[in-house]
Amino acid sequence: MAEIRLEEVRKTFGDFTAVRGSSFTIRDGEFFVMLGPSGCGKTTTLRMIAGLELPTSGRILLDGEDVTWKRGSERDIAFVFQLFALYPHMSVRRNINFPLRIAGLPRREVKARTEEVAAMLRIEHLLDRSVGGLAAGDRQRVALGRAIVRRAKAFLMDEPLGALDAEFRDVMCEELRVLHNRVGATTVYVTHDQVEAMAMADRICVMNHAEVLQIATPTEIYDHPATRFVANFIGSPSMNFLPAEGHLPAGATALRVKGVSIAVPATTAPLSAEAVLGARPEHIRIVEEGALRGRVFGVEYMGSRQLVTVDTEAGRLRVRAPNTVRVADGETIGLDFITERLSVFDAATDRSVTIRGAAHG
Structure with a gap:
């Protein structure tokens, strides 16, 4: 897996500053959650790590390599989107193993890795089903499977539970954390939901108005908030x-x-x-x-x-x-x-x- 380091990363869109000089390190194998309200810069930061956006200035290093100006396809990173982004005309099996088939891996390896991931996510019985008829929770598992099967250096997740109802979110929070522990991957997870962040994170990065306000463990964030915004944003009631x-x-x-x-x-x-x-x-x-x-x-x-x-x-x-x-x-x-x-x-x-x-x- 890999360490991810941002050095004075800044992103502007015309006169608008989306990310203001962020510098931090995501440790190898860490479950790192970026938390904040809509428009705070967390998703833009995630997209720059993924190579979907280029920074205006600063550097991004993946496993010690400077990938600041590399395309997303050159970064060996898997991305899970909020709205699943599955192929509705394909079966669960073909959705999961699509990255492997595109990479030209041997059929035997594609089959073995697909079934391994399906077993890990408890969706072996769905492999030959169409994704179109699946429940939201199962579709989310398929999207996760397609990311995991690549065995990428890092997994980036942009509010992947946002489309699920409250009951499914609670279940998937627990399953995502267990899955992370099994895979041992470096995971960067974006959410505006403090409950998700507190439940899953090794460390939380709280952002507001394009700035990083505090990076710490959930316990430290709750007990020792660095600013009034952090203190108010974390905790229910605040x-x-x-x-x-x-x-x-x-x-x-x-x-x-x-x-x-x-x-x-x-x-x-x-x-x-x-x-x-x-x-x-x-x-x-x-x-x-x-x-x-x-x-x-x-x-x-x-x-x-x-x-x-x-x-x-x-x-x-x-x-x-x-x-x-x-x-x-x-x-x-x-x-x-x-x-x-x-x-x-x-x-x-x-x-x-x-x-x-x-x-x-």
Whole structure:
């Protein structure tokens, strides 16, 4: 398989900048997910790696070889599209082995590799069926099979589960990860769905407005977001944000929210503007005498947990609490914060300034 390295890769279309100086390395055998909203540059980056788009500047290296200006057919990369791109007049077997037949491999090898991949994807019984009558999940497996059968250096996938319903997506997320572990291939996967990214990735690259904001493991992305956008984009519900009062010096271990002092992890540097406190719903506790008080707006029961919406002077907060905590709509409650799990952001730059949040890059 192969390592993929991007060095200051930039892509513009006229006056529009689609990718702004991206530099990162995708490790050999890694499941690397590019995550972000529509138009953030993730698919354009994937297409440049594939050779379907040429960068305006920068370099792309595949397994140490500079492939920046090579055609996609010269890069030994397999691509899986969102809409499958299957040949409807061909059987499943012929769709899967099409790349091998085009390459002129011996019939015996074509047959063996096709059946091996079909068994891996559990579609052996469909090999002689037409793809036209298959369910969406089976068509997706055929598209994956056609990519895998090539034994390419890397697999690139552009929202391959986007056309499936929620139930099929959950199943295919698990199957894709298991398949990746079996094949051991370098995989670059593009999605706007944070649940897919968190479920499958070894590392996630979060993009927005043509820029890479953070590259880290799912745990690091969730626990140590580098920016407010990352903190807001990852997690359901997303992180709560509370505006703090005044400017914080470097090393500050507390801030004030509506006159209430809240302990926070030490800050790395003086803030250029006021601070913003970030707290995940599960990092806020409902207590009798809390630092911050508010009125319960609503309660959603979710099995062993409940999601409590609380209106405070600092704004509306979402709190994830055990269902053993009894609260009712309209009740005034106290809130406390788990200090070591909080984030502090600079309001001017939106970047994290918490020491424990340094897992970035």
